[in-house]
Amino acid sequence: MSEPLVFHYDIDGEDFISAGQASIQIKKNLRRIGLSPEVIRRVSIAMYEGEINMVIHAKGGTADVMLYEDRIEIILADKGPGISNIEEAMQEGFSTASDTIRSLGFGAGMGLPNMKRYSDKMTIDTTVGVGTTVTMVINIT
Amino acid sequence: MKIKDLKELLDADVLCCEENLGRHLYSACGCDLMSDVLAYVKDQGALLTGLVNPQVVRTAVMMDLVCIVFVRSKLPTEDIVELAKENGIVVLTTDKRLYEACGILYSNGLGVKATK
Ligand SMILES: Nc1ncnc2c1ncn2[C@@H]1O[C@H](COP(=O)(O)OP(=O)(O)OP(=O)(O)O)[C@@H](O)[C@H]1O
Ligand SMILES: [Mg+2]
Numbered sequence: 001m002s003e004p005l006v007f008h009y010d011i012d013g014e015d016f017i018s019a020g021q022a023s024i025q026i027k028k029n030l031r032r033i034g035l036s037p038e039v040i041r042r043v044s045i046a047m048y049e050g051e052i053n054m055v056i057h058a059k060g061g062t063a064d065v066m067l068y069e070d071r072i073e074i075i076l077a078d079k080g081p082g083i084s085n086i087e088e089a090m091q092e093g094f095s096t097a098s099d100t101i102r103s104l105g106f107g108a109g110m111g112l113p114n115m116k117r118y119s120d121k122m123t124i125d126t127t128v129g130v131g132t133t134v135t136m137v138i139n140i141t
Numbered sequence: 142m143k144i145k146d147l148k149e150l151l152d153a154d155v156l157c158c159e160e161n162l163g164r165h166l167y168s169a170c171g172c173d174l175m176s177d178v179l180a181y182v183k184d185q186g187a188l189l190t191g192l193v194n195p196q197v198v199r200t201a202v203m204m205d206l207v208c209i210v211f212v213r214s215k216l217p218t219e220d221i222v223e224l225a226k227e228n229g230i231v232v233l234t235t236d237k238r239l240y241e242a243c244g245i246l247y248s249n250g251l252g253v254k255a256t257k
Binding site for chain 1: 175179
């Protein structure tokens, strides 16, 4: 098995306006590599939701995208507040986002359910007060 | 319909990517909540919104949308237009309200469901 191609990004947590730049870059890179539009769309939506979450809930973090022959793995890691109840957070409509975030068009509580829907496998590793790591796998068929 | 037809129906001004007005639209959605937009996958569609910030464009890029219409005469800043331009997305503004703009497009045959 050959080594995966890795893309690494630092996600600035101070700046909502520039949030999503890493996802735009990934989309461009995957297009250049020539993956199918369907796979590219799933990867970019899932990553964009995760990137926005890191900015609005966790003051930023890192994103690593690994391209294997048969799959793409997205690892989003932050040192934010963590998620105390994953089951609750996964429900459509559950959100702790502020009114400010809502007025910017986010905070509907759709992000995590979307990320799960667009990926083939998603795991959340989180500890309150320490941080959250979300790993998503999207198969290339 | 084509983006050009949408422009005429909404009496809208083009802010960028005029060269793409001939592209086809198969669906549209009217929404100020980007996380709701991201919950539906409909490519080659138009996004009508009253929300003005760069996340509107990034959302459109992620969803492979081809056209953004800012309603109620909202004018996006230059960096927003620039971002759309880089990604080939046509940006339009209309003085119509979101409800009216959507109604006009719907009654002229632009469906809610992708018909590709
Ligand atoms: N990286 C994270 N760190 C801490 N809490 C998080 C993180 N990601 C999500 N959460 C928590 O889980 C909740 C649900 O997340 P989800 O992405 O589904 O909705 P949202 O971000 O609030 O709204 P939307 O995604 O629709 O804009 C959040 O409101 C937040 O409380
Ligand atoms: Mg979210």
